[in-house]
Amino acid sequence: MATVIFVFYIIITLAALVTLILFGSRPSKSFSWLLVIIILPFAGVLLYALFGINRRKIKFFKLKKVDKMRAYTLFHTEDIVPPSVKFSSERYKKIANLIANSTGSFPVTGNRVTVLDDGLKTFEAIFEALAGAEKFIHIQFYIFEDGELMERLYRLFEKKIKEGVEIRVIYDAIGSFSLGRKHINRFRKIGVKIYSTMPLRLGSILFTINYRNHRKIIVIDGKTGFTGGVNISDKYIRPSGKLGIWDDMHLCLRGPVTESLHRVFVKDYYFAGKGEDLWKQEYFPKNGAEGNTTVQIVAGGPDSDYSSIMYQYAMLINQAERYICIANPYFIPSNTILESLKMAALSGVEVRLLVPKKSDGSLVKYSMFSYFEELLSAGVRIFEHPVKFLHSKMIIIDDEMASVGSGNFDNRSFDQNFEVNTLIFDKSIAMTLREDFDRDCSNADKLDLDEFRKRPLIYKLLEGMARIFSPLL
Numbered sequence: 001m002a003t004v005i006f007v008f009y010i011i012i013t014l015a016a017l018v019t020l021i022l023f024g025s026r027p028s029k030s031f032s033w034l035l036v037i038i039i040l041p042f043a044g045v046l047l048y049a050l051f052g053i054n055r056r057k058i059k060f061f062k063l064k065k066v067d068k069m070r071a072y073t074l075f076h077t078e079d080i081v082p083p084s085v086k087f088s089s090e091r092y093k094k095i096a097n098l099i100a101n102s103t104g105s106f107p108v109t110g111n112r113v114t115v116l117d118d119g120l121k122t123f124e125a126i127f128e129a130l131a132g133a134e135k136f137i138h139i140q141f142y143i144f145e146d147g148e149l150m151e152r153l154y155r156l157f158e159k160k161i162k163e164g165v166e167i168r169v170i171y172d173a174i175g176s177f178s179l180g181r182k183h184i185n186r187f188r189k190i191g192v193k194i195y196s197t198m199p200l201r202l203g204s205i206l207f208t209i210n211y212r213n214h215r216k217i218i219v220i221d222g223k224t225g226f227t228g229g230v231n232i233s234d235k236y237i238r239p240s241g242k243l244g245i246w247d248d249m250h251l252c253l254r255g256p257v258t259e260s261l262h263r264v265f266v267k268d269y270y271f272a273g274k275g276e277d278l279w280k281q282e283y284f285p286k287n288g289a290e291g292n293t294t295v296q297i298v299a300g301g302p303d304s305d306y307s308s309i310m311y312q313y314a315m316l317i318n319q320a321e322r323y324i325c326i327a328n329p330y331f332i333p334s335n336t337i338l339e340s341l342k343m344a345a346l347s348g349v350e351v352r353l354l355v356p357k358k359s360d361g362s363l364v365k366y367s368m369f370s371y372f373e374e375l376l377s378a379g380v381r382i383f384e385h386p387v388k389f390l391h392s393k394m395i396i397i398d399d400e401m402a403s404v405g406s407g408n409f410d411n412r413s414f415d416q417n418f419e420v421n422t423l424i425f426d427k428s429i430a431m432t433l434r435e436d437f438d439r440d441c442s443n444a445d446k447l448d449l450d451e452f453r454k455r456p457l458i459y460k461l462l463e464g465m466a467r468i469f470s471p472l473l
Contacts (some may be wrong), residue, residue, distance in 0.1 A: 018272070022253075028452075043421065056082070059293075081468075083106055085106075085107045085294055091319045091401075094319065095312070095423070099298050099423065100296075102304065103297075103299055103308045103320070105260050105263075105299060106297060108259075108294065109289075110256050110289030110290065110292065111291050112255055112293070113422075114251065115436075116249070116251065116434050119245065119246065124250070127152065127156065129218075130156055132220070133220045135282075136168070136221060137166070138168050138217070138262070138269070139170075140170045140265050140269075141171055141215075142175035142214045143176055144179050144233075145178060145179070146179070146183065147234035147236055149233065150183070154190075159190070161190055161191040162335045166193075167192045167193065169187065169194040170265075170268055170269055173197070173199045174198075174200070174212050175437070195272040195273045196272060197213040197272045204341065211307040211416055212235055212417050212418070213268060213417070213418040214406050214417040214418060215227075215268070215418055219262045219265055220287045223258060224252065224253070225253040225254075225262065227250070227253065227261055228248065228251050228404050229406055233246070236248060243356075243458050245388060247385075247391060247392065251422055254290040255290035256287050256289075257422075260295075260296075260297040261297050261422075263297075265288060266283070293424065294426065296422075298405070299420045300421075302416060303418075309419050310336060312403065314340050316395055317340040317344055317395075319339060321349065322382065322399075323349060323396075324350070324393065325355065325394075325396040325433075327353075327355075327393070327395075327440070328354075328408055330364055330408040330413075331409045332408075332409065333371060342378040345379035352381045352382075352383065354437065354440055355384055355390065356388070357444075358386075358389060366459075366465070366467075367466040369459070370466055373449070373453065375453060376447060382447040382449065383444035386445055390440070393407055396437065401424065402423075402424045402426075402429060403424070403454070406421065
């Protein structure tokens with residue numbers, strides 16, 4: 001029996017190594033998985049099968065749903081006429097073209113963008129807009145968590161459905177794992193159409209567990225949109241354990257860009273909601289100009305042939321001439337992002353990175369710290385916020401362009417998660433976001449290179465070990 005088990009182990013290990021060699025996406029990531037497979041007998045192969053296989057390249061392991069998503073997107077967008085936006089800057093044109101060609105989403109002007117820079121402000125704006133809904137409410141979040149906000153949402157839904165408003169909700173099966181069947185049935189009982197994206201089912205778990213939908217979207221009557229980094233969780237309105245209150249950046253969008261945001265929701269809902277197709281005129285009213293801001297929605301995920309979120313961040317970094325401000329809680333950069341930031345800093349661009357001092361995971365914390373010494377050596381200024389758990393995913397360059405959304409600076413957001421960012425071409429909004437960033441930095445602890453080098457040896461060892469496995473996070 002032992003011989004049979006050993007032979008079986010050798011066969012599956014060799015099969016995993018062959019797929020890793022033939023279809024590995026990046027050398028650093030392949031090396032990390034190689035260590036996992038060798039160090040953890042059986043478990044390493046299982047982990048690789050669940051989280052490591054490059055499903056974009058290996059046809060046998062491709063998600064049928066992902067292929068259907070591509071086909072659905074092409075079918076519903078091939079007749080869309082790109083709006084004519086005249087940019088005053090070649091930099092604007094280049095990044096807009098990159099996003100359009102990699103995602104199919106075009107820049108649109110005539111929008112009003114409201115920055116929501118704390119949880120209380122965000123949820124008051126959201127609930128006020130929801131209360132005014134007349135036709136439909138479409139909501140998508142990574143996390144729905146039991147608490148005051150969930151209860152308030154339920155009561156509002158109950159009232160709006162009695163008024164004849166259609167309500168559709170989609171959530172991520174892993175992010176909202178604690179939601180429970182009781183809450184789902186409670187929403188369904190009052191008439192809410194609520195479904196999970198990429199549900200965890202026994203027959204498909206091998207193909208779906210590593211693809212999570214991390215997007216945060218609200219669309220009301222096709223006219224008002226909300227998106228950013230906030231989830232439905234009381235962590236944003238009151239302190240949560242040792243991390244304190246979660247601090248995040250969110251946006252309220254009004255104008256033609258709402259249609260672009262809504263398209264992202266409609267596609268995700270089609271595949272989560274048993275094929276109900278909302279690509280109808282009644283759900284896409286023509287929105288006139290509400291302001292003068294040009295905005296472009298950046299949707300990325302495994303249904304795309306390109307790492308759209310990483311492309312967006314890399315292009316912004318490489319286009320910067322004066323400064324780059326990045327706020328992110330999970331800063332575990334790909335080699336492309338890491339080298340781009342070092343080159344920017346070495347060329348004289350002011351680069352500042354803001355992260356939380358406390359992390360919600362030790363592996364994440366040590367992985368982040370493993371990149372800090374080389375960034376500091378290149379001239380990047382790094383700040384740790386000691387009070388709030390900074391959860392914003394934001395980048396601003398040169399008081400000209402800014403991005404706010406759900407995409408982190410890590411391989412999961414670049415390759416495995418479904419994400420959505422909002423790229424804003426507007427100097428006044430970029431300056432508003434930068435001023436908020438400056439305030440946070442003024443209250444944060446600035447890392448000093450010499451002091452950082454003196455950290456205990458045990459920390460350096462933990463960081464080194466975490467660095468090896470950081471491409472897998």
